[in-house]
Amino acid sequence: MTLKNMTTDETTKAAGRRSEPLADAIRRYLLEHPDAQDTVEGIAEWRSLEQRIRRSATAVRQGLAELVDQGTVLEQRGRDGRIHYKAKRRRAKTADMQPGRQEKEKKP
Numbered sequence: 001m002t003l004k005n006m007t008t009d010e011t012t013k014a015a016g017r018r019s020e021p022l023a024d025a026i027r028r029y030l031l032e033h034p035d036a037q038d039t040v041e042g043i044a045e046w047r048s049l050e051q052r053i054r055r056s057a058t059a060v061r062q063g064l065a066e067l068v069d070q071g072t073v074l075e076q077r078g079r080d081g082r083i084h085y086k087a088k089r090r091r092a093k094t095a096d097m098q099p100g101r102q103e104k105e106k107k108p
Contacts, residue, residue, distance in 0.1 A: 022047070 026043060030036055038046070064085055067073035071088060078084045 025050075 025047070064073060064075070068075050068085075073085050074088050075083050075085050
């Protein structure tokens, strides 16, 4: 029996219980986008992309948290309610107040 000829229940049983979260994700996507249609390969591709984005977003959150902890990046809540990140500006505006520069000038 091919995948095309299988019922939803037969497909789920054939793929095992691990497919239930995937089936739910596909169902949600198709319900949220009623005009969407794709092939098995197309769905596998966007599903893969979605997973890479999720993993990437997790890595970005971890990197940002590290930079915020180091004090090199600031986080601020924007008007949209989301957290926005930006580089922390140095307050030293004169050359002799820049890190490293001050130490060199003090030495005779």
